[in-house]
Amino acid sequence: MSGDVEWVDEEAGPVVRPYAVTGGRTRSSSATFDLLSMAVATGTPISAGAHLGFQHRRLLHLVRRARPIVEIASDSGLPIGVIKVLLGDLLDHGLILVRSPIPAASAPPESLLRELISGLRAL
Template identity: 85%
Template sequence: MSDDVEWVDEEAGPVVRPYAVTGGRTRASCSSFDLLSMAVATGAPVSPGASLGSEHRRLLNLVRRARPIVEIASDAELPVGVIKVLLGDLLDQGLILVRSPLPAASVPPESLLRELISGLRAL
């Protein structure tokens, strides 16, 4: 049986459980995935020996442009945990890049805010 067969029932939706899609794995090979991390395909060719299932190939199509992990999960209609495992496989094979979200800007000191307010009032 081919890996490219989609296991979908017209009325019930997907009939393969998420643990079957990930081969029973519950964690990605790397822990750098955050819900807001951005994933994008590298454009590297898939090696002939790569064991990519239909879900892996579908994710490669979804990340042709940089997208957050949570958006990929929504569009793929799979749980975020499953997406993280599958993206981890693609990352291990060099087929995607993942960038962590930028840290939130720090809050300016209160003294600077007070000076700003005083300056605005002076106008």
């Protein structure tokens, strides 16, 4: 797909198949992304050797502030698989940072919960 040309049909919407947007790739060349991972643009200028299409540049615009990957997919209107491949390209070029979601805190020990309940009953 060439630089800034978006292939659309006024009535039908996008007419470019997702595999054409990703160059036929179904997986990112970088690490896999969790749907709740946060992506944000680094602000690094795009190098002359980076062959990024319209959708890459559009995603860079969407991640000016940190956003979850699932939200990026929703706002872009592209399938999540396509988003992962395109974000992988941007990550490879150093144009974005991706952070894994913070794991949920582990449950407190049962003894602590029992002490809390006892303390509340004593009030």
